[in-house]
Amino acid sequence: MTAATQNDRVSVEDYLAMERESDVRHEYVGGAVHAMAGSRGTHNTISVNAVRAFGNQLEDSPCQPFVNDIRVLIRLPTHTRYYYPDCLIVCDDPPTSEMWTEKPALVMEVLSRSTRRIDLMEKKDGYLALPSLKVLLYVEQERAYVHCYRRSDNGFEFEAYEGLDAVVPLPEFRIELPLSTLYQRIEFTPESYEPEPR
Template sequence: MSVAVRPAPMTIAEFLAWEETQELRWEFGGFAPQAMTGGTVARDTIQANLVAVLNARLRGTPCRARGSNLKIEVAGSIRYPDAFVTCTPLDPRATVGREPVVVFEVLSSSTARTDRVEKMREYWDTPSIRRYVLIEQDAVSATSHAREAGRWTGRVLWAGDVIALPEIGIEIPLEDLYEGLDPEALRAPA
């Protein structure tokens, strides 16, 4: 199927109106639409586990985890993170999540540069975001970046570590995100 992409540049409002008429999902990096592609079983498993674990631990709080079907507006861009947590009530008809506090991306070879550079800059420039977690899909590992005293710090996590999320009052054992996946198979060459 061929999809006509509207000529750039666009504003966020123009992008959101345009995207409503599209069959596929698109991100907006502040200039032009960028098509979203599919993922792997590992990525899907990690994302599903992440949202389930977050919501189980957030039960009874004002915070709620959302998956990649809901987009967020960050620093002049529209993104579909793999998961994010917001503690602000959302209109049930909303298509854009507001005021994310914690954002998660599951890295793949095709998205790692965008996640580590472009999105990181956008997330860091969004005042409501207090933590950005990059999760590896090829190994039990993650990097957790936190906003502390106006600066960003990062910590690499490995098997046996816990992702501390004091911004939302919970912790998650890293292995919980990989439930249903064989760690040895993740590292095996494709």
Template sequence: MVATPEPKYMSPQEYLEWEEKQPIKYEYINGEVFAMTGGTLAHATIAGNLFYQLKNHLRGGSCRHFVFDAKVGVSEKGPFHYPDVMVSCDERDRNADKVIYHPCLIVEVLSPSTESFDRGKKFQQYRRISTLREYVLIGAEQMNVEVFRLNDRGIWELYTYAEGEEIYLSSVDFRCAIALLYEDVVLESDESETASNK
């Protein structure tokens, strides 16, 4: 989640050095830094559920998986973002300790305040990462997963998944019932049904 920008322009190197000393996380876009704000419990639970499922799937392999606090760099000059979940299977990221530059999978859990940015400018920036094969958007208010997958012709294709279905992430050969991503999550539709039954 992105709040208002801090007004000072920074070079990518200045940002990386400055952010290490800050008490909160900041994203970096075109020389400006943006404070990250807190998300909802549903947002955190969905990201945590996916991370848990991916961790079990990837255990013992060569891929590294990250949740919340791992920074991705579109290039060494930025932009720099904090995806909700990310996986890199690239040897160049094997010993990274501050920034991942070669992810194959990036996941964002949508919130009303950032949805248009996640779908638009952020996806546009992420598509510049040559190793990226899938970009996933997960709804936090209703059971809905959208997977943008890069095909063999270099075209991004959209695959959608809804309640009762199994999602598939080809970049890491991962299958999972969509219900597992929403385990322990109270959706708006659930709250409306509860209210109408009273």
């Protein structure tokens, strides 16, 4: 993403108007607008695999998966944010005509080297502030590894799933996410890196 300067601050209304006309998606953080970097094939394949897996299992459910064209609205005490997750599940708040929701039940981000710090810090803090959120997933690209933040009675708890034999249980939606499905058609390179500290 590109950084915006103080002089580039825009209102939510102007941001939404800009998005309606723009061919490039932008995220919005307290008046700063950031153009989203283009994603490569691996990133897109993982996102599509996830939404297909969720959709196949949610056919008779009130919950519905969406892939990366739906903004999530986060209203914080000091400012407003709009993010485009790579995949999300919405159960009781269908996206508006402006293509946004503020009640996702699950959010998934595919980690990229260029955006992982923002994803794992700024975005994580915003997503975990959503009262509707039950599960937050971060998916690595270079190896079969998923970070999971799951809501419990004590807040969000961290879980890790590693290897193509692993399965992320999602009892909140009566479904599951096998990593073999999530990483279908992905060929891993010998190089890999360790996940950032949570």
